[in-house]
Amino acid sequence: MVKGSGRWAPLTGMVALLISLALMVGCGLGAPGGETRAAPSKPANPDLILATTTSTQDSGLLDILIPMFEQKTGYQVKPIAVGTGQALAMGERGEADVLLVHAPDAEKSVVEKGAAINRTLVMHNDFLLVGPPNDPAEVKGARTVVEALHRIVVARAVFVSRGDDSGTHKMELSLWKAAGVRPEGGWYQQSGSGMGQTLSIASEKNGYTLTDRATYLAVKKNLRLEIVLEGDGPLLNVYHVMQVNPAKFSKVNAAGARAFLEFVVARETQEVIGKFGVDKYGQALFCPDAAKSEAEVLASNSCSLP
Amino acid sequence: MDLIWRGLLKAVELVVSGDPEVWRITFLTLRVSGTATLISVLLGVPAGVLLALGRFPGRRLLVSLVNTGMGLPPVVVGLWVSILLWRYGPLGFLGLMYTPTAMVVAQCAIAMPLVTGFTLAGIQQLNPKLRLQILALGASHGQLYWLLIREARLSILAAIMAGFGGVVSEVGASMMVGGTVRGQTRVLTTATVMEVSRGNLDVALALSVLLLALAWGVTYALTSLQQRGRQA
Structure with missing residues (x-):
C-alpha cells in the first residue's frame, strides 16, 4: 500500500462530511416541526x-x-x-x-x-362487506350479514380477516359468532395488517373482507372491490x-x-x-x-x- | 405501468413545487439517519479497531456478538428500545418515546454493529507485519491505531456506507419508537408505509423515489471520497 499525503483526505473528508451533515440537520433538532407556532397559552406539559x-x-x-x-x-x-x-x-x-x-x-x-x-x-x-365485482359467493343477494357470511362459507370464497385484534377484527369475530361459524380453513386468511393493506390483499386475492366505510372510501380507487352488503343493524361502527x-x-x-x-x-x-x-x-x-x-x-x- | 409513471411525475412535482411537508420529511430522514451514522462511526470504529487488535478473554465471544448484530432485525431493535423508553420502562423518565432522539437511539443500535464489524474485518485484513513495522519505527499506540485506520480506510468507508444504508432504509424500528407523527417523527420510510395504507400510491411512489435519491446521493458522496486518487 502506497502512502501519501493525499491519502489522508478520504477519512478526514468523510468525518467532516458526516459532522457537517449532523450539524446542518442538528439546527432543527430543538424545535420539532421547524417553525414556531403562535400558541394561545403554552400548557405546562404540551x-x-x-x-x-x-x-x-x-x-x-x-x-x-x-x-x-x-x-x-x-x-x-x-x-x-x-x-x-x-x-x-x-x-x-x-x-x-x-x-x-x-x-x-x-x-x-x-x-x-x-x-x-x-x-x-x-x-x-358503519362497516361494510366488500368483495370482488363478480361476487362469486353471491353475497349481494343476502339480506343480513349473517346470511352473507354463510354464503361465503358455503362457496368457500376467500375471506381476508384483519387478524390483528383491531376494532374491525373484533367486530368481524363477533359477526362470525352470531353466524354460528368458526372460520377456519384455506379460504379464511388473516392479513395481520391495517385496514388499507387488508383491502389491497382482499382485492388481489379476489376475496371478501369487512371494512369500515371511511377507509374503504379513502382507498377504493386502487381496489377491485365493491360493496356487497351494507346497512344491516349489527354493522354499526x-x-x-x-x-x-x-x-x-x-x-x-x-x-x-x-x-x-x-x-x-x-x-x-x-x-x-x-x-x-x-x-x-x-x-x-x-x-x-x-x-x-x-x-x-x-x-x-x-x-x-x- | 401507468401507476409507476404517475408516481414518477408526482415525485418530480413534489420536488419542484417544494412541498414543505415533503422537505421536512426528507430533512428529518437525513437528520436522524445522519446523526445515528455519525454516532455509530465515533463509537463503532474504535470498537472495531480494539476488537481487531486487542487480546483479551471473551474477545471471540464479543466478535461473534458483533457479527450477529450486523444482521439485527430492525423490528427486534424497535421492540427492545420501545420497552426501554416507554413511560413506565426503565428509561421512561427521559421522556424520549416518539421523538427523533428515540429513532436515533434505535438506528444506532442497528448501525453500530455494521460499522464495528466492517471495521474489524478491514483492520484484520491488513498485513500483520505492518503493525510490527509501525511499532518498530517508534510509534505510540495512539499513532499505531490512527495509521492502521488510515490503511483500512476503504473498508471503513464501506462500513459507513453500510451503516447509513442500513438505517436510512429501515422502517420497523422507526415506526415503533417514533410513531409516524406528522412534522415530528415522520421519515421517508414510515411516510411511504402510511401513504400506501391510505391508498395514495402515487405519493408513496414519489416518496420512495426521494428515498432512493437521498440514499444514492449520500452514498455517492462517500464513494467519491473512497475512490479519490484512483484513476477512473
Whole structure:
C-alpha cells in the first residue's frame, strides 16, 4: 500500500462530511416541526399521546382535527395509529394519554379495570362487506350479514380477516359468532395488517373482507372491490374517546387528555367531523354523535348534525 | 405501468413545487439517519479497531456478538428500545418515546454493529507485519491505531456506507419508537408505509423515489471520497 499525503483526505473528508451533515440537520433538532407556532397559552406539559385506530389516520380525519386542536390549545399531539386492541393496551399500561377507538365491549372492560375514565361517544359510521365485482359467493343477494357470511362459507370464497385484534377484527369475530361459524380453513386468511393493506390483499386475492366505510372510501380507487352488503343493524361502527386514568398512572398528561376529549365532542369540532369527506367522496365519512346517547345511535343509523 | 409513471411525475412535482411537508420529511430522514451514522462511526470504529487488535478473554465471544448484530432485525431493535423508553420502562423518565432522539437511539443500535464489524474485518485484513513495522519505527499506540485506520480506510468507508444504508432504509424500528407523527417523527420510510395504507400510491411512489435519491446521493458522496486518487 502506497502512502501519501493525499491519502489522508478520504477519512478526514468523510468525518467532516458526516459532522457537517449532523450539524446542518442538528439546527432543527430543538424545535420539532421547524417553525414556531403562535400558541394561545403554552400548557405546562404540551406533549399529548393519542392512541387511536388506523381508520382515523388513514381516512385523513386526524390531519384535520389535530392541527385544529393544536392551534386552539397549544398542545402537541402525537397520534399513534395502531389497531384498537393495541391502542387499548397502550392505555392499560399508561403509555398513552387519550384514546380514540372503536370496540365498545373491549372499551367497557378497560374502563371497568379502572385504566380509562370519561368514555364519551364521538361519532359512528358503519362497516361494510366488500368483495370482488363478480361476487362469486353471491353475497349481494343476502339480506343480513349473517346470511352473507354463510354464503361465503358455503362457496368457500376467500375471506381476508384483519387478524390483528383491531376494532374491525373484533367486530368481524363477533359477526362470525352470531353466524354460528368458526372460520377456519384455506379460504379464511388473516392479513395481520391495517385496514388499507387488508383491502389491497382482499382485492388481489379476489376475496371478501369487512371494512369500515371511511377507509374503504379513502382507498377504493386502487381496489377491485365493491360493496356487497351494507346497512344491516349489527354493522354499526361506533367511536368513543376516553382519558387514560391519571389516578392510576401518574405520568399521564391529564389536563391535555381532558382538553382533547372536550375538543372532540365540542359542537364546532362535531360539525367539522360531520362534513369531513363530503367534498372528496360526495358523502360524509363519519357521523357526529356527541349530542346523542349510545342507545339512540344503536336504535337508528340516521345521521343528523348536532 | 401507468401507476409507476404517475408516481414518477408526482415525485418530480413534489420536488419542484417544494412541498414543505415533503422537505421536512426528507430533512428529518437525513437528520436522524445522519446523526445515528455519525454516532455509530465515533463509537463503532474504535470498537472495531480494539476488537481487531486487542487480546483479551471473551474477545471471540464479543466478535461473534458483533457479527450477529450486523444482521439485527430492525423490528427486534424497535421492540427492545420501545420497552426501554416507554413511560413506565426503565428509561421512561427521559421522556424520549416518539421523538427523533428515540429513532436515533434505535438506528444506532442497528448501525453500530455494521460499522464495528466492517471495521474489524478491514483492520484484520491488513498485513500483520505492518503493525510490527509501525511499532518498530517508534510509534505510540495512539499513532499505531490512527495509521492502521488510515490503511483500512476503504473498508471503513464501506462500513459507513453500510451503516447509513442500513438505517436510512429501515422502517420497523422507526415506526415503533417514533410513531409516524406528522412534522415530528415522520421519515421517508414510515411516510411511504402510511401513504400506501391510505391508498395514495402515487405519493408513496414519489416518496420512495426521494428515498432512493437521498440514499444514492449520500452514498455517492462517500464513494467519491473512497475512490479519490484512483484513476477512473
